[in-house]
Amino acid sequence: MRRRVLDWYAVHARPLPWRDPETTAWGVFVSEVMSQQTPVGRVEPVWREWLARWPTAGDLAAESPGEVVRAWGRLGYPRRALRLREAAVAMVEHHDGEVPQDEDALRSLPGVGAYTAAAVAAFAHGRRTVVVDTNVRRVLARTLQGRAQAAPALTAAESRLAAEVVPQDPETSAVWNVAVMELGALVCRARSPECEACPVRDLCAWVAAGRPADDGPPRRGQAWHGTDRQVRGAIVQTLRESPDAIARAGLEHAVCTRLRLDPARHAAQVDRCVGSLVEDGLVEPVDGDRLRLPA
DNA sequence: TATCCGTGGCT
DNA sequence: TAGCCAAGGAT
Numbered sequence: 001m002r003r004r005v006l007d008w009y010a011v012h013a014r015p016l017p018w019r020d021p022e023t024t025a026w027g028v029f030v031s032e033v034m035s036q037q038t039p040v041g042r043v044e045p046v047w048r049e050w051l052a053r054w055p056t057a058g059d060l061a062a063e064s065p066g067e068v069v070r071a072w073g074r075l076g077y078p079r080r081a082l083r084l085r086e087a088a089v090a091m092v093e094h095h096d097g098e099v100p101q102d103e104d105a106l107r108s109l110p111g112v113g114a115y116t117a118a119a120v121a122a123f124a125h126g127r128r129t130v131v132v133d134t135n136v137r138r139v140l141a142r143t144l145q146g147r148a149q150a151a152p153a154l155t156a157a158e159s160r161l162a163a164e165v166v167p168q169d170p171e172t173s174a175v176w177n178v179a180v181m182e183l184g185a186l187v188c189r190a191r192s193p194e195c196e197a198c199p200v201r202d203l204c205a206w207v208a209a210g211r212p213a214d215d216g217p218p219r220r221g222q223a224w225h226g227t228d229r230q231v232r233g234a235i236v237q238t239l240r241e242s243p244d245a246i247a248r249a250g251l252e253h254a255v256c257t258r259l260r261l262d263p264a265r266h267a268a269q270v271d272r273c274v275g276s277l278v279e280d281g282l283v284e285p286v287d288g289d290r291l292r293l294p295a
Numbered sequence: 296t297a298t299c300c301g302t303g304g305c306t
Numbered sequence: 307t308a309g310c311c312a313a314g315g316a317t
Contacts, residue, residue, distance in 0.1 A: 035313040042303075043313090076301030076312095083315085113315045133313045153296075181313060190311065191306070221309060224301090233301050280300095 001143070001200055002167060002176060008199035009179035012186065016040060017048065018123075019178075025099035027051050028124035032116045033084045038075050040185075046073055054088075058097045061088040066293030069282060070240050078236055082281055083111025101125040122177050128170040130163045131177035135184025140165070142188060146205035148214040149190070231266075231273045234258045236282055236293075245292035248274070 017023065018031035030050055034043040050071065054060040060068065065082055072081035087109040091097055099120065100106050106117035118129035137150035140161055150158065167173045187194050195201050195211070206212070224230055234255045239246065246254070252270045256263040274291065277283035284294040 032313065037300090037312055037314055038302075039304080039312050074302060076303085077314090079300070080315085111315065115314060119313070131313085134311090135313070178313095185313080219310080220298095222299095222301095222311090227299095229300060236301085 001203055002165070004199040004203075005179050005183060006172070006175060009175065009182055013179075013182055014040075014186075017044065024055075025120070025124035026055070026057050029057075029087075029099045029120050030084065032119050032123075033080055033087075033111055034075060036080060036111075036116065037077060042075065046071075046075055056097065057088040057091040057099065060085055061092045064295050065281065066284070066295055069236070069293050073240075074237070078282055079280055080111055086110040087112060099124060101127065103127070103129055119177070122174040126170055126174055128166065128168070128173040129177070130159070130166050131181065132159060132162045133181055133184075134190075135181045135188070136162060136177075138190060139180050139184045139188045142193075142206035143200055143204045146209045146212075147216075148206065148212060149216060151216065152219070226261075228269065228273050228276070230259060231255060231269055232277055235270065235273055235277060239283065239291065239293050242292075245286050245290035247290050251291055 013019070016031075018028050027047075031043065031047055034047055034050075050060075053071070054063065063085065065085060068085045069078050069081045072078050075081075090109050091099060095105070100109070101121065103117045103121045106112050106120055107114070112120075115131065115133050118131045119133075121127040122129045122131055132154065134150075137154065137158060140158070141147045141150040144161060144165075165176075167176050183198070187198050193211075195204070195207055198204065198207075201207050235251065238251060238254045238258065248271075251274070252263060252267050255261075255270050256266055259266075274283060278285060281294060283291055285291055
């Protein structure tokens, strides 16, 4: 199985810029944070802008939060932009401006969880780690467990399984980790798997079982229309597009217009969301009644 | 552990 | 078309 996946990756890997051997650890770190819950195709152009503008952690650490959120554009979950900047500050203050190599040190950075710490240690520093993302979970669930999808949340059994299949040699392990992810992203996809193109289809327990449908609990869809998330998104988008601070009433109007909401009935929701965004550090009140991205 | 947190393309 | 889903993390 390992040889097949590694050989497949050698031929089919996408030429993502952060996979270039000359990309710095900082570049890899930025790519991993941007890719959290955002398709890599959308990440690539923003990543290029960021690395040209802030080629080191020190460069980003010196930038204002608002400018970082603005440059984040529409990647989604803009709190990640703030945490990425905070991580850069921590690197400057505690790691001599460099991306830590140790998984635990990475884990302690803002916005870095188990996945990102393992991924950066492996892909930026060549460490042997166990990278478990949604792609890896799905590939292992199908090939080894014969299930259509992984469990809703990562289980201890899954982590053990993932750890068992990572090659011992550090260099090979790093390629293995990215290769399984790539297989999940390109072939062993969640919705329309392309089993005919899979290098391990004849070893796959799910294929052997006749590709049975998922037998797990029904997934809860993410509500969107009319939610605080939608309103928060519209608020930040409006402020991103405005070079100057905006009066609260003007912001309410702009957001309701953008979302086609009745201002009379949604002013309170917009206000509540502004409050939560201020708490998150994504919005900053100025001059009493005006709002802007944080300076 | 369940829920919250953006955005947009795909089926 | 409406829902599903994407290199997760924090609480």
